[in-house]
Amino acid sequence: MSVFEAIIFGIVQGLTEFLPISSTAHLVILQFIFGTNFQGLTFEILLHVASMLAVVLFFRKDILAIVTGSLRFMFEKKREDRGAFLFALYLIIATAITGALGLILEDAAEQFLKSPFVIAGALFLTGVFLLIIERIKFTHTRSVNEMNFIDAIVVGLAQTLAVIPGVSRSGSTLIASLALGIDKKTAIRFSFLLSIPVILGSSVLAIGDLFQGGMTDAGTVPLITAFVVTFIFSIIGIKCS
Numbered sequence: 001m002s003v004f005e006a007i008i009f010g011i012v013q014g015l016t017e018f019l020p021i022s023s024t025a026h027l028v029i030l031q032f033i034f035g036t037n038f039q040g041l042t043f044e045i046l047l048h049v050a051s052m053l054a055v056v057l058f059f060r061k062d063i064l065a066i067v068t069g070s071l072r073f074m075f076e077k078k079r080e081d082r083g084a085f086l087f088a089l090y091l092i093i094a095t096a097i098t099g100a101l102g103l104i105l106e107d108a109a110e111q112f113l114k115s116p117f118v119i120a121g122a123l124f125l126t127g128v129f130l131l132i133i134e135r136i137k138f139t140h141t142r143s144v145n146e147m148n149f150i151d152a153i154v155v156g157l158a159q160t161l162a163v164i165p166g167v168s169r170s171g172s173t174l175i176a177s178l179a180l181g182i183d184k185k186t187a188i189r190f191s192f193l194l195s196i197p198v199i200l201g202s203s204v205l206a207i208g209d210l211f212q213g214g215m216t217d218a219g220t221v222p223l224i225t226a227f228v229v230t231f232i233f234s235i236i237g238i239k240c241s
């Protein structure tokens with residue numbers, strides 16, 4: 001992989017990760033265009049880690065408030081921190097569901113679903129659902145304080161669909177949240193924060209590939225370039241969302 005290709009991969013990953021258009025699908029398409037074939041998911045996960053760090057940086061105040069609020073509620077039982085505790089719990093529930101089902105489906109997705117036809121179909125269906133959900137006028141939308149455990153379960157299940165290349169993780173979670181009547185601001189925030197534990201978990205599972213030389217063919221300089229470019233354009237992508 002050349003430095004130029006690394007820059008393109010980084011730009012595409014950064015801009016598409018937080019838009020409902022599947023960053024994984026676009027990375028697969030780029031591999032077809034450049035004639036590159038990365039074995040396993042390690043390179044993709046490296047780029048996703050860069051995107052995750054961008055989320056952590058951008059939402060650092062939210063993350064700190066959720067963590068400190070949850071701890072205060074657990075140990076000091078302060079009622080005003082109950083919302084932060086429940087929000088953290090919803091993130092954990094959605095992540096647990098996605099993680100469990102993702103482990104089961106990951107191998108099948110890697111072996112059988114990375115075809116142009118599957119990607120094109122998934123992108124088309126995601127677009128259709130986004131258009132439908134945008135046109136629905138909800139008489140009442142729920143704020144973060146009105147979320148419940150059912151919301152977390154449904155969003156977690158929806159997020160699992162992202163193992164299919166072409167199905168956007170952010171798109172599936174946004175569609176599910178909006179369909180449940182959650183207001184757009186809360187849905188976007190929940191989707192962004194959900195990306196942190198999901199990407200972190202995927203990264204831990206990919207550590208074995210790193211030690212087995214799963215990315216050595218790409219070259220050290222292109223990998224570093226792709227990582228840095230992804231981080232920069234992820235910040236831009238978040239601000240544009």
